[in-house]
Amino acid sequence: MDRGEPQGDVREVVLAQPRGFCAGVDRAIEIVERALQKFGAPIHVRHEIVHNTYVVNDLKAKGAIFIEDLAEVPPGATLVFSAHGVSQAVRAEARARGFEIFDATCPLVTKVHVEVAKLRREGYEFIMIGHKGHPEVEGTMGQLDGGIHLVEDIDDVARVSIADESRIAVVTQTTLSVDDAAGILTAVKARFPLVREPKQQDICYATQNRQDAVKVLSGEVDILIVVGSPTSSNSNRLREVAERRGTPSYMVDSAAELQPAWFEGRPRVGLTAGASAPELLVQQVIERLRSLGALAVRKMPGVEETVHFPLPRGLGDKSMAEAAARSSS
Template sequence: MLAEPRSFCAGVRRAIDIVEVALERFGAPIYVRKQIVHNEHVVSDLEARGVRFVDSADMVPPGEVCVLSAHGVSPEVRQGAEERGLTVIDATCPLVAKVHQESRRFAEDGRTILLVGHAEHEEVEGTFGEAPERTLVVSTVEDVHALDLPRDAPVAFLTQTTLALDETEEIIEAMRERFDDLLGPGSDDICYASQNRQNAVKAIAARTDLVLVVGSENSSNSVRMVEVARTAGAAAHLVPGPEHFQESWLVGVESVGVSAGASAPEVLVDGLLRRLADLGYGRVEVERTATENVVFQLPALLKGTG
């Protein structure tokens, strides 16, 4: 049972396109701060073509091209890169950029921002950096209850875009019960692609014994998909690549569901399907729960190239 939609979302496709077009225009090496997207296969492929991934823009030689990853960065990182004379190309997903904009707006209004997410995730680090003196990161309902803020404090909430929708709603509901003056974004921060992939995983989990999600271990949206499948009642595993699949998972399994996180390329899904076919699971049925036709434009610096 193959979930649809799956694999690359518009933001990931745009980020990879940005790096590839930058390679064509400027030539190797191209430097990228952090992983352009959270997938080892994508990173290795780009490295082989002359892309150098660095942990900090400070590691990029002055005057070189520096691409900022899809997860977004703080204003401090952006300013530091520009001060060093780097040619900065921003591959931040437009949906993440929307959250940054909301953070600035709430901070200007004097509100304390409750950012729902995982503090160690790059996206949260970038959003936090928009208003660090006014932002508190919360990950659980318990974190909300433990906040040292009065009930009438003017607060606002934002969320990491790749979280599980059900879990996030519980945390937001706890905020509504905890605070009298709570504002949220005009529309959900959790991106359409994360929601669509979670919905598709729920659908296949209801019809299969085992769900396999292709994605890297540091891919938040892929990890959430595994959790969603397990919550829906299916056994589920994260599969970084076909070589990580374990035949023992198939013991007693009649039907298998397959999907992939938004940063996982389709070629890895194809490889996993071939392995399953070799083991007797060769008939594939597609479960389509949504159709995606979103396309994000390249930055102005790269338009008209590639």
């Protein structure tokens, strides 16, 4: 083999469909970019707009400042809430400080917030299935002053104490493993037979679609690479879905993190990306895999997503075609 030819065991890369940006992430990034264009730098963003290192660093370079404490934001500044949502206390503080506010909360998270507020007025308590400390969970639980109980696993369900078991509802973090959430929900329904479930499940369409694609893909490949940052819940779940099906799986923030040893004796590589990971990073991983021997790249059949969420008033809107262009392969 000539010195300049690709060397390694990789022969084929199979791309998951769908993968990468979802409509909520696309909208959140667009909100920050439009705010920068309209008001100029800096634009302050509470928490990382989405959980992806590349996206956050790119927006920092354009003039976004990411903060956790609103006290860090100067009076009269423009503030964007991240895609994960915020508590009512954060909203109230932001209004009291007089910021120009744009809400990039994913509309599917907002749907959960609206449902929680509505049922609380009707006297319900809640069980929330989710991960402690995740900003989406903190935002949803922060819609109420109390009466919402977080469960992270089946064992937690046994420890929940409810005042009136006929007035209990369940909600979930939108980026959970579909299978994990289903198992915990079964335990909730077994202990609280009268529990009220959402009209539509809270786990978002994009999370579901990407996990479904990995379930199919993992059976066709020798190894799966997930492009996503360590803080990304939905990216971590994709890796876990493949691992549970016996397919070795690794999550990388960039192509530089790929280790040639992972691919020894594993010629067929599956590749996907979390909902907050841009397609640019996927393409860079493909190029790295070509250098490790990949001769062919093909996309598996899958769902073509056409969901589009409008921008907040004051920032204009974008067409569905523009939204699709940002996340197309």
